[in-house]
Amino acid sequence: MALSLSNFLIPIAAILSSWLMPAVGADTVTFDWDIGWTRANPDGMAERPVIGINGQWPLPLLNITKGDRVIVNMNNKLGNETTSMHFHGMFQNGTSDMDGPVGVTQCDVPAGSSFKLNFTIDQPGTYWYHSHSRGQYPDGLRGQLIVHDPENPYLGQFDAEIPLTLSDWYHDEMPGLLAGFISYKNPTGAEPIPKSALMNDTQNLTVPVEPGKTYYFRLSNVGAFAGQYFWVEGHTMRIIEVDGVYTDPAETDMIYIAASQRYGFLVTMKNDSSANFAMVGSMDTDLFDTVPATLNTNVTGWLVYDDSAPKTAAALLDDFTPFDDFTLRPQDGMEILGDADLTVTLDLSMNNLGDGANYAFFNDITYTQPVVPTLYSALTTGANAADGTVYGEYTNSYVLEKDQIVDIVLNNADTGKHPFHLHGHNFQAIHRGPDNEGSYNATNETSFPVTPMRRDVLLVRPLANFVVRFKADNPGVWFFHCHIDWHLASGLAATFVEAPLELQKTLTIPEDHLEACRARGIPIAGNAAGNTVDMLDLKGQNESVPPLPAGFTARGIVALVFSCISAFLGMAVIAWYGAAPLSSAELASAKRFVAEHGGDTE
Ligand code: C2O
Numbered sequence: 001m002a003l004s005l006s007n008f009l010i011p012i013a014a015i016l017s018s019w020l021m022p023a024v025g026a027d028t029v030t031f032d033w034d035i036g037w038t039r040a041n042p043d044g045m046a047e048r049p050v051i052g053i054n055g056q057w058p059l060p061l062l063n064i065t066k067g068d069r070v071i072v073n074m075n076n077k078l079g080n081e082t083t084s085m086h087f088h089g090m091f092q093n094g095t096s097d098m099d100g101p102v103g104v105t106q107c108d109v110p111a112g113s114s115f116k117l118n119f120t121i122d123q124p125g126t127y128w129y130h131s132h133s134r135g136q137y138p139d140g141l142r143g144q145l146i147v148h149d150p151e152n153p154y155l156g157q158f159d160a161e162i163p164l165t166l167s168d169w170y171h172d173e174m175p176g177l178l179a180g181f182i183s184y185k186n187p188t189g190a191e192p193i194p195k196s197a198l199m200n201d202t203q204n205l206t207v208p209v210e211p212g213k214t215y216y217f218r219l220s221n222v223g224a225f226a227g228q229y230f231w232v233e234g235h236t237m238r239i240i241e242v243d244g245v246y247t248d249p250a251e252t253d254m255i256y257i258a259a260s261q262r263y264g265f266l267v268t269m270k271n272d273s274s275a276n277f278a279m280v281g282s283m284d285t286d287l288f289d290t291v292p293a294t295l296n297t298n299v300t301g302w303l304v305y306d307d308s309a310p311k312t313a314a315a316l317l318d319d320f321t322p323f324d325d326f327t328l329r330p331q332d333g334m335e336i337l338g339d340a341d342l343t344v345t346l347d348l349s350m351n352n353l354g355d356g357a358n359y360a361f362f363n364d365i366t367y368t369q370p371v372v373p374t375l376y377s378a379l380t381t382g383a384n385a386a387d388g389t390v391y392g393e394y395t396n397s398y399v400l401e402k403d404q405i406v407d408i409v410l411n412n413a414d415t416g417k418h419p420f421h422l423h424g425h426n427f428q429a430i431h432r433g434p435d436n437e438g439s440y441n442a443t444n445e446t447s448f449p450v451t452p453m454r455r456d457v458l459l460v461r462p463l464a465n466f467v468v469r470f471k472a473d474n475p476g477v478w479f480f481h482c483h484i485d486w487h488l489a490s491g492l493a494a495t496f497v498e499a500p501l502e503l504q505k506t507l508t509i510p511e512d513h514l515e516a517c518r519a520r521g522i523p524i525a526g527n528a529a530g531n532t533v534d535m536l537d538l539k540g541q542n543e544s545v546p547p548l549p550a551g552f553t554a555r556g557i558v559a560l561v562f563s564c565i566s567a568f569l570g571m572a573v574i575a576w577y578g579a580a581p582l583s584s585a586e587l588a589s590a591k592r593f594v595a596e597h598g599g600d601t602e
Contacts, residue, residue: 026067036077043196043203046171050140058201059143061163066124066149072117082108085117086132087145088260089244089456091424095119096375096476097509099423101132103369104479104495107517108133116512124149125244126218126262135174135489138224146218153331154240158216158266162207166281167223168194178489182357189350189358190289191225191486197283197299205301211273220262224485226283227258229320233277237265243455245426246331256322258419260483261457273305278314287416326432328453335451336428337469340407344398346494347411353545359490366491368394368544370528375477378500380525384535385500392528392541396494400472402502408468411439412460421457424478427468428452440465457483475499
C-alpha cells in the first residue's frame with residue numbers, strides 16, 4: 001500500500017491567493033454529503049465495509065478559511081444505521097444545535113433522512129470531523145478539517161502545509177465489537193485491540209519534500225482508542241499550535257498525540273537531498289490489555305527528498321520520551337482566568353453493573369442518553385431549565401451561569417490514561433498530576449501556570465488527576481467525555497448546560513432537526529423523561545443498568561449465568577471463567593438478582 005501525498009500538499013501560494021480576496025467577503029462553503037457504505041482496505045490486510053462520503057473513503061480533507069460559513073447537507077444513505085456529524089473543536093457560538101452529539105444537542109438522523117448543519121467557523125487551526133452517533137466514527141466516518149488563518153502569526157515562516165492524520169484501525173465493524181465489549185462475557189472491560197495503525201488512512205505514505213523548505217505539519221489523531229507517539233527521524237519539530245491554539249514555539253523530537261488531539265508544528269528540511277527520512281506513528285500499548293504478537297503497533301511514512309533513494313525502515317524504539325504538552329504556552333499570552341466560581345469534581349471509575357458488563361462512571365453514574373436531547377430540554381422547560389434536575393439523573397448534567405469561571409477537577413481512579421474532550425470551549429490546563437498522584441488536593445497546590453496551555457482535549461494520567469478552567473461565555477449544551485470511543489459508549493461522559501435561560505431567548509431549532517426526532521418517535525420537549533407538565537418528575541427517564549446487588553460480585557453473576565446456561569444446554573461452559581466456587585451469600589444474592597431481573601443478560 002502506498003499513496004503519494006502530493007495531491008494533499010497545499011501550496012502556500014494557493015492559500016495566499018485566496019486570502020488576497022477582500023477580507024470582508026467571508027465565504028459560504030457548502031458540502032452536499034451522501035453518507036453511505038463503501039469498501040476499503042487501508043492497511044492492506046483486510047477489505048471491509050467503511051462509511052464513506054459520496055462513495056469515497058478516505059473522507060475529504062476540508063480546507064476552510066477562518067470566518068467562513070459552513071453548510072453541510074447530510075443525507076443518510078446508510079440504510080441500516082442512524083448517523084450524525086460533529087466538527088470537533090468548533091465553538092459553535094450561537095449554534096449549539098449544530099454541534100452534533102446525539103442525545104445532547106440533537107437526535108440521531110434516521111436512515112433515509114436529511115439533516116442540515118449551518119455554522120460559522122471563526123477560529124483557526126487543525127481539527128477533524130466525525131460522527132457523534134454511538135460508536136460509529138471508527139467505522140470510517142471521520143476526516144480532517146483545517147481552518148486556514150490569514151492572520152496566522154507564523155505566516156512567512158513556512159512554505160507549505162502537510163496535513164497528516166494518525167489513527168488506529170479495526171477490521172470488524174463497530175456494532176459487533178461494541179456488543180462484545182459491553183457484555184457479561186467481558187467483565188473486565190477489555191477494549192478491542194486495533195489491528196493496525198494508519199497515517200493518512202494508509203500505510204507507507206510518501207510525502208515529497210524540497211530541501212531547505214519549512215513545512216507546517218497539521219497532525220490530527222482521528223483514531224478510536226490509541227494515543228500515538230509521533231516522530232520524524234533526523235528532524236526536529238517546532239510546535240506552534242495545539243488543538244487550534246497557537247503556542248510559543250516549542251522544540252521536540254517526539255510528540256504524544258492522544259485520540260482526538262491535534263498538533264501543528266514546523267519542520268525544516270535538510271539542505272542535502274540525498275536521503276529520505278521515516279516518520280513514525282507508534283500506538284501507545286500501555287492502553288492495550290494485551291499486545292498480540294502479530295500486531296504491528298507502528299505506522300511509517302517517508303519524507304521523500306529523492307524518490308530514487310531508498311526508503312529505509314524506521315529504527316525501532318523501546319523508550320519513548322515525548323514532549324510534555326502541559327508546558328506549552330499560548331502565543332497570545334492569555335493568562336490564567338480568575339478563581340473558579342464553580343468547581344465540578346468528577347471522580348472517574350470503572351465497574352460492573354447488574355448485567356455483568358463493565359461500565360465507566362463519573363461520581364458513580366454511568367452516562368445514559370436521556371429520552372429528550374438535553375439541549376431540547378434546556379429550551380422547553382422554562383424557568384426550570386436552570387435546575388439541573390430536569391436533565392435527569394443519568395446524564396451527569398451541570399448547569400452553568402453565564403460568564404462563570406468553572407473548574408473541572410477530574411480524578412482518575414482507573415489505571416488507564418484517558419483523553420478528555422470538552423465541546424464548545426478551549427479550557428486552560430492548570431494542573432495535571434503525575435502517574436499515581438491520586439485525587440486532586442487543592443491544599444497541596446503551590447502555583448498554577450500563569451499562562452496555561454489552552455486546548456480542547458487533555459490526557460489524564462493513570463490513577464492521577466487534572467484541573468481545567470474555562471469561562472462559561474458560550475451559551476449552549478456542551479458534552480464532556482473521554483474520547484476513547486469505547487469509554488464514551490460505556491458511559492464516561494458529563495453534560496454542561498451553559499446559560500439555559502439565555503439560550504431560550506436566542507436559539508430556535510430548525511425543523512429538519514426536530515423531524516429527525518419525530519421520525520423515530522422521540523419527544524422534542526420537556527425534561528429528560530419527556531415530561532412537559534411536571535418538569536421535576538422524571539418518571540420514565542432512561543436509566544442505566546441497575547447495579548449489582550449488595551455483596552455480590554461481577555464474577556459471581558457471570559458464573560451464575562453461565563451455570564444456568566450450561567445446565568440448560570447440558571454443557572459445562574462454566575470452567576472458562578471464574579472457576580472458583582461462589583460463596584453461599586454470593587449464590588443467594590445472585591439467585592435473588594436473577595429472579596428480579598431475569599437470567600438473560602444480553
Ligand atoms: Cu470529537 Cu464529543 O467529540
